Amino acid sequence: MSQIPTTGADAGPMIAQGVDDEPLASNQRDFAGLMKQFVALICVAYTVFHIAVMNLYPLETWTYRMLHIAGGLFIGFLSYSALTLKPRDPGQTARRGALEWAVLAVAVAGIGYGAAMVAWAWAGWWFAGIARPAAFVFSTFGLPLVIGTVAAIVCGWIWGDKDRTGAHPADWLLGVAALAMTGYILFNVGPIRLRAGTAMAQTPDYYAALAGVLLILELTRRVAGLALVVIASVFIGYSFFGPYLPGFLNHRGYSPERFFTYIFTDQGILGAPVAVSSTYIILFITFAAFLQASRVGDYFVNFAFAAAGRARGGPAKVAIFASGLMGMINGTSAGNVVSTGSLTIPLMKKVGYPAKSAAGIEATASSGGQILPPIMGAGAFIMAEVTGIPYTEIVVAAIIPAVLYFISVYFMVDFQARKLNMKGLPKEELPKFAVLARQVYLFLPIIILIYTLFAGYTVIRAGTWAMASAAVVSWLTPYRMGPAAIYRALDLAAKMSIQLVAVCAAAGIIVGVIALTGVGARFSSLLLGLADQSQVLALFFAMCISIILGMGMPTTAAYAVAAAVVAPGLIQLGIPVLVAHFFVFYYAVMSAITPPVALAAYAGAAISGSEPMRTSVEAFKLGLAAFIVPFMFFSSHELLMQGEWLDILHVFVSAGFGVMLLSAAVQGWFFGTIGPVLRAVILVAALSMIEGSWLTDAIGVVVAVGIFLLQRNVIGPRQLAKGAD
Template sequence: MARKDNQQVESQKQELNQDAIQEEEVESNERELSGWIRYVFLAIAVIGALYHIIVLNFAPQDPWVFRSTHLVFGLVLGLLLFPGWGSKKNKIHIIDWILILVSIYIGYYIYANLDQLLFRMGVAPTDMDVYVSIAGILIIIELTRRTSGWVLPILAGVFVAYAYLGPYLPGILQHQGYSVERFVTYIFGLDGVFGVTLDVSSKYIVLFIIFGAFLQISKVGQYFIDVAFAIAGGMRGGPAKVSVFSSGLMGMMNGTSAGNAVATGSLTIPLMKKVGYTPRFAAATEATASAGGQLLPPIMGAGAFIMAEILGVKYSEIILAALIPAILYFVSVYFMIDFEALKRGMKGLSRDKLPKFKDIAKQSYLILPIILLITMLVNGYSIILSGTVGIVSSLVASWFSKSTRMGIKKTALALELGMKQSIQLIAVIATAGIIVGVIALTGVGMRFSSMLLAIADSNVLLALIFAMLLSIILGMGMPTTAAYAIAASVVAPGLIKIGIDPLVAHMFVFYYAVISAITPPVALASYAASGIAGTDPMRTAFTSFKLGLAAYIVPFMFFYSPELLMTSETGLEIILVTITALIGVYLLAAAAQGWFYKAYAGWLVRSMLFVAAISLIYVNYMLDFVALVLVLVAGFIQWKIGHNSSEEKAG
């Protein structure tokens, strides 16, 4: 048995050494703007970024006017940047110009008729209200198609169809039906497109994306990567551990798993391949770390802003509750890649190829904006003020070195980059608003709540599994923020109705909305990373699923042990539960990777480790004892394998 296991490890190493695939460039679907159009785009983007900063801090506007202007900026910039079809994609088509003018008119129409629209939209609309609403909905869906593909537009289409087909459907799906006039004006009102999702996008998300752009232009983002390489680059499988650290931090700020996988993966994936990871494993590691960034406080990819708004709690409560589960996730991913490195006998990069600590220390001032931001958020300052101070402090921090200094030109580029990176999120969040509006109008969310309640009457665990699957399915193919917004409308109310604490319920669906980005068959982050690595997208998705396995179990951990969300008044309880949870994710990683106690683990040992990990989910001394016994037995088996192997070599 030992000889067979050793041969398997050797064959894995040989397969790794033979597997070398050239890196492929990921083709962008953006136009390459040039000439006067390039300057027009720059001007609109800079004005848009400054408009948001000024209005949020100094000149408040009516919420509907502000949200509609926010949307118009996204539509205009998106239609300029993203072509609708492939031929002559760098030339802006006459149809795009027409759509741009219509988008601007929609914003003007809302501004000019605000007082009347507040009372008649969705109730007694005029013909022009209907035309404006239909045009707005179609342009939003078209821009979402251009920026994010067909998945979300198709899902929105399904919900729109449901609004009309409801009278003909059986059972809990049936509803009375609605006229076109009422439906489109309701959806294009404050309960749909311009509801809570676009409210959070206009107030918080765009501000933090601009903050992330300033970090990028001021080289703070690169500084994170340099620090990660200096600390972890020399460890076994170092570049993969760097990917976990840097991609987690960058993913936390930019709000899109797939985009982050491409941005940081272009650096980390080739390095992972150089030290011996297969292209598929390298891409999966990057995708898993990028998705995990959405779970990492204090920004959590902007999803936390929506959660705080929906729950009506302080933002600091959300980030405090998210801290331990995020640590569990990244600890699990770390052990996954460490076991992979052990199995393959890999080493890290040589010290002469890594950034020097003294150079890192000289630029330590670059991390001050992040420290300042976290300090302000934890101490209860408003999200808007904290984000604005973060932007200004990034600008100031850049002035301390000539290599990072941001003048007028770089500042304008940072403002432009912030609005450019906001386009996709504005589009998908507006489309998510369409879906949320249909859910509110038809009451289908409450019907799902009733279904969950019926399931929970017989088995709460079964209800949670159903909620998990539904959250993942609703989130597949969508950016994290939109995925959570929809899951929060459909699934979370049902969990709350069956008696689960609102914070636990929303954190539960948030986790599964996030990891839908690495869940086959539609795993956007995995597909994006596979393009960088030049490997099969579906196989990469399944490897990502394995690496992120802890994320599928952690929500059940904090349901059965809410102390993980720091809800307990006793610090000792939180510490004990955290320790057992850390042991659990370690055992889970060992079971998934088939490596325990310095040797390859067979299916018997892996099964024992998996059961032990699951046993540690619930706070129960008997189950903890069972887990301890299983680990000791598994350790003895592994020791015996290693002992026999040593005797064979000696013989």
């Protein structure tokens, strides 16, 4: 089959070139030479290990998850500095003072001794069959390991090198500490499974778990910022200070030994979030890396520009499609804003969108990708793991809410474009749709993924086939994936997964605290008390808590925490499990565009040059439907594909009309400019469509038709008022 050109005169100008390349974070290293090859080799081995275990050689659960975390920590500490990086001048070398050398010596001594003891135990087992090493080996390894880990963390905070091309010695030591901690737990995994979190927990277990928690929190700080670390630290503090707190927050308290050993079990760090990150998340990140290596992401964006670039406010409508699709795959709202927004935001400004609107549209579309099936970032996988509901059922349930969200955003940008009298991009500046349409086979990996999922394949097998199909499809383009390209994709997959590995492990700490202290059950009782007054009030309270818990956190962690704290209370209210989890999931996702801490909006503001807080308010307005849709599917379960098809069709059509009216009210445009009074009337009509009954739907339609006739001068204000009487 002949290749269809993706560049040059035949295809027209390709607007998107490398749009899905992963930008380096401000503290992410960019190695060169042998160091680059070494890290790449470790990353490839890390990815291949996961794919092999998932498809060919299953491992015991704790062992697999511990190796998943250990590898992520090792790669993460080498790849991400404790400080913001900058290029070093040629010939400049790092100079270390006496105090830095002293702290490094403590780190080397402590971590070195702990690692040596663990290595001694494993060597005795491998070479001499000694199952129980001498008592001093494990009784003395723990405290030095913890002291050395703390010293290495502090050294990185104060003296970490700011050179992108090399790793600080303290970061190497932290990687070794991660391996030592993992080595101890795996050597004793059987007994630890029985005694962790009980009075039988031993002191070495406690030190290993404490070192692991410190390492996870430090890597999370480096890759995801302070918000999640602060929240996790508050929950850890709550475990110890609970006896001194009033009301439903009070609990008996726990000893450090019991707490930290409990946290490092499948009730905490090794629980549902890490179960998902070690399987579904890393598999689909690898799928996304294969799509990037084959430049399919560029095709998605160029296809969107060819299809909608000439429309009114074209770049904004392109952003809705392209950013939603890319956000679905890469699983991070803010990260997707940075990658696709660097292209779409300047083009939106070019056709007349204000800077804050351009950034807000990109942030809203990218966040919407987290609720877009079939991948939904990583939320669908965690939901399936937590609830036990089949993944395919969750994906089907997500279809209508996602469509409503993107319908709302589409009308938001369309009405704004009409109001500001915007134009699209000139035809000669856009790719040729006819040429790109003949390359529609590049959507095959997504189609194969959907087909295999609903054909009865497991999620892992379906994801593996989709990943392989991305490599095969690349041979129909100029970007054929040979061994070198596959090697780069496997390398990229590991690097892309580090943030989510750390985030899921940190979320596991919070989930473990909730399970240990029982605060989730007490929170459920609080919701039940509110529901006695008003179920809507209880839902509103649950919405606020989900958003607050998610502020500043990646979507994966935000949902994992909200699912542990809020969802059980909603289920006790009598809300079905699927509805309750979708309710908190939507608000956890939308925390990325909710002021005052709106990470996705702030990322867009940095690109557009707009004021961050105003941008977050704009993004909140554009995504307003997502704050109403959960109340819609609470009152009408048919929106989650629950019920008869006729009922599902009815609520879908009425809800779709409702979100269109909501967009009109927000933007002040409905077949022409509308003033404050008519905006308020249309808002009431939009909200009346939420309940889903025929009567409220009729009210909404009648009001909308009346305003349309008024704007078309078919009737006047007096006749409209008389009709209302």
